[in-house]
Amino acid sequence: MENLFAITPLTKEFLTHLNQDEFFKRIEQAIKHINGDDALVVTPYVDHNDPLEGLLRSQDQPVKTLKVSGPLAQKSTIGRYGYLDNQTRLVVDVGSVLGEQTLTNIAKTPLMASSRGVGELLKQAVTSKTKKITFVNLENIASDLGMGVLQELGATFYSKTYSTVAISGGKLSSIYSISFEDMDKKWLDYEYEFITLIPKNETLTGENGIAFKNAKLTGATPELAKALNYEFESFSKTMEQMSDHQLAELPHVTCGNGFPIAFSLFFSQVKIENQSHLYQKIIQHLLDQKIDYYMVYAPYVHFRQELAKKNQKVLIFGDLANYPHLLPNELMLPIDFDFLIQEKKYELMVSLLEMSLKLMKTES
DSSP, rough: OOEEEEEEEOOOOTOHHHHHHHHHHHHHHHHHHHHHTTTTEEESSSSOOHHHHHHTTTTOOEEEEEEEOOOOSSSSEEEEEEETTTTTTEEEHHHHSSGGGSOOOOOOOOTTTTOOOHHHHHHHHTTTTOOOOOOEOOOOOSTTTTHHHHHHTTOOEOOOOOBBOOGGGGGGGGGOOOOOOOOOOOOHHHEEEEEEEEOOSOOOTTTHHHHHHHHHHHHHOHHHHHHHHHHHHHHHHHHHHHHHOOOSSSSTTTGGGGGGGGHHHHHHHHEEEEHHHHHHHHHHHHTOOOOOEEEEEEOOOOOHHHHHHHTEEEEEEEEESSSSSOOOOEEEEOOHHHHHHHHTHHHHHHHHHHHHHHHHHHHH
């Protein structure tokens, strides 16, 4: 083998008229025509804006959907999830249930929003094989610190007068005690993993607290942000008295607008993984393979930046409109693949590919 080429997988937004296998077949055809000893490998599906699909594609698993409650119980949404590792690992896209797209700005009511929809999804999606639950895309407009999930799973929240509390962002200060008597004990046995980008310079409460930092996301006015901050402060004091946990000391307490807090408080097997570190591990594995040339889909921004640090020659394809301009080590593939595919001009596509590949080799 003379040269090893690596290409990143595609997303459904890129190709609508040709499947990925056929696309890669054309790429390989161009590579082999230049030099029959060259080879093509496909990288893992990483560093893109859909971590659920990325993880599932790594094991050729499909994205599944369920209709569940959105942040406001009266409005449903479509939750996304899937399975890995022979169905022992359930992966849940939190943002599909609690993300900004689930409500219009005018409909956002941060004191009433709840994360219960994620609990609904969990109850329907776990199987007898499930051992680990991974949460990705933690975009979350519900400011109930994940307590709505626990309530949906069977936890009962009581006020000082021992009346039950229906959990929402504006009810955290009403919690006086919690009973897990009606919760299925299986929820205590799972491993819980949160894969997210770790926010910087955020605290649970105070001026840099998530009530203020996430106000645009949750739809909180300055007055409502103050009210939410009070809810978090009151809840923190209650939990410290109830469980001896200092909420501010929990790892990455502000991730996902506080979504992992409920799990960190009451479940023993909880891990928070920095999404960028996860990508870094996969990228480093690729860099260790001594690949000669890369063909990278434009949205793989972090991957592109890492390749630039190594001064690897990269051929970029896809639309750059919403992504960084070409880096010094990159060449843009001068092809509108979608147009060529629609017109069935496959030979022209291969010829243009060959021209670009030869240029990339020449410049290296």
